[in-house]
Amino acid sequence: MEIKKELLRSIPKVDEVLAQPQVKKAMEEGRSQVTDGVRQVLDALREQILRGEEPDLTLEGVSRAVLQQVEENSRMSLRPVINGTGIVLHTNLGRAVMCREAAQAAMDVAENYNTLEYDCEKGRRGSRYSHVEDLICRLTGAEAALVVNNNAAAVMLVLGTMAKNKQLIVSRGELVEIGGSFRVPEIMEQSNSTLLEVGTTNKTHPSDYENAIGPDTAAFLKVHTSNYKIMGFTEEVSVEELVEMGKRHDLPVIYDLGSGALVDLAQFGIESEPTVQQAMAAGADVTSFSGDKLLGGPQAGIIIGKKKYVDAMKKNPLTRALRIDKLTLAALEATLRIYLEPDEIARKIPTYRMLSMSMDELRSKGGRLLRRLKKVPGLSCALSQEEGQVGGGSVPTQMLPTWAVAMEHESVTVDQMESRLRSCRIPVIGRISKDRLLLDMRTVQEEYFGYIAQCLLEVTGGAQ
Structure with missing residues (x-):
């Protein structure tokens, strides 16, 4: 004492x-x-x-x-980090890294007065959605488009407009939880629509939908299970089949596509992920998808489809509560403009730049980081062939082969090293596997190699 x-x-x-x-x-x-x-x-x-x-x-x-x-x-609480996890669309780390053009566009409108709701040609008030609607329609083939703050909001607006106080028919196997404990049935409840589940978890037949149609049925709802897959003895009803059924019964088809790719991922070795254009070609009346997943842009919920339905959504009072701001609009417009030049997508949009990297490129990149790390006393590091993920609730069953730098230290445990790197000015986020700390070369930007080496010097006690 x-x-x-x-x-x-x-x-x-x-x-x-x-x-x-x-x-x-x-x-x-x-x-x-x-x-x-x-x-x-x-x-x-x-x-x-x-x-x-x-x-x-x-x-x-x-x-x-x-x-x-x-x-x-x-320090800012919301600040950049170095993503060494190998998850390209890491939800906790901000999902898609936006392209420089999008970041610059957001900065330009943030620092200046802008044309958010002003039509320069007519000299009067304009619509904020006009900045991206024509672009989205041109890229997808849709009649009309609307953008809100995320895809959950998009689904709620679609259902609240097209099925308020009415019934929606959906397969039991498509009642997904989209993250943060938010579930499709709960979103439907908030939109004042009634859910009618049909089929079983693993198998749903066309007859299940047809037999469920009643006087209160407003639409068929199709949900792309982008964050999980049911394997084995399964069967589902395609969008095309639902559209044909909808025509017979004068019922629209709503498609919650979720991940929202505008390019065919097969060119990057990723299979079975439908594109937005395929959803349109299948005949869905209204489709919604995210802006910050496979589109590679800012957080947004994009609604496309037939003009009569989208126009009704624009008049819904809920639209004002869910609308996106000038920064998101600027970043989204800049991102969409890159898609007008298909040859530029993999070069300019970070998501596709990372997905398109070959194993040779990844290994060579890892070798360059290894050379930087040689000056860290007591650090043992080597290249290791690993697997990463697309992430963001997209392509859940397919792993991405990759190369990572695997590290150990003679006097600092792997857990200590991982924790200390997270405490750096710009946190370095890796993952631990087989008692080694891994930094995946697919998601680590090369411009940070020198910084990573300096951080490792400091956290292992090797800095002078």
Whole structure:
């Protein structure tokens, strides 16, 4: 107890810490931040002592802790990270990395007044959706288009417009959970439509839909199970079959496509992922999909289909609550314009640039990182052939062959190394496999190789 009292009395006073040269210099950039940092550090020292610890109470040690605390306090909470997981569309890490053109477009409208809802040609108010509607229709072949803030919102708006207080028929095997515990039935409930499940988990027949049609039926709903697959003894009703059935009974078909690819992924070795154009060709009356998955753009929910249905959605009061802002519109327009030049897609859109990388390219890239890491004392690293994922609830059954840099350290455990890299100014996010820390070359940007090497020097104690 006496030792604790003595240590508590030894904690430097606030004024003593503020008088230290490095702390005084930091005060010139932000007095309140530094003062707050000093108090936080001193409070933490008291807690450490009361727990029986003996922290560094020298003015030099406390000053270093204060400067570190000030730096942590000044960091943006939402900030860039280096993705070494090999998951191209990592939902927790922001899904699709946008192209430079999209980022620049968003910055341009953020820093200036803009034409969000102004028609320069007519000199009067315009529609925010006009900036992307023609582009989307041109790329997909749709009659009309509308964009809201994500695909869950798109589904809710579609159902709330086309099936409010009515019934929707959907296969039991397509009642997906889309992430964050949000489920299709719950979205339907919020849209004031009634769900009628047909078929079984693994098998649904055309007759299941046809036998369920009643006086309150508003539409057939088809949900692309983009985040899981049922394998084995299965059967589902295609969009084409539903469309034909819908024509016989004068019922529209709504297709929640989800992932929303505008290009055929077979060219990247990825099979069985329908494109938006295929959904349109199949005859769906309304289709919705995400902007930040396989489209490679910003978060958005894109609705395409027959003009009479889309026009009705534009008049729905819910549209205003779900509308996207100027930054999203600018980024989406810039992304869509790249699709007008098919030869540019794999070069300019990061999602497809990563998906199109060959094993030779990935191995060569990994070799360049290995050379950078040679200066880290005690670090053992080698190239390892691994598997990554598309991610973002897309193509769940197909793994992507890849090369990763696998690391171990003679005195720092893999868990410690992984944790410390996450605490860097720009966090480095890897994955642990077979007691090694992996950085997948498909998702690590080469411009960060030098930074990664410096971080590893610091977190393993090798920095001078």
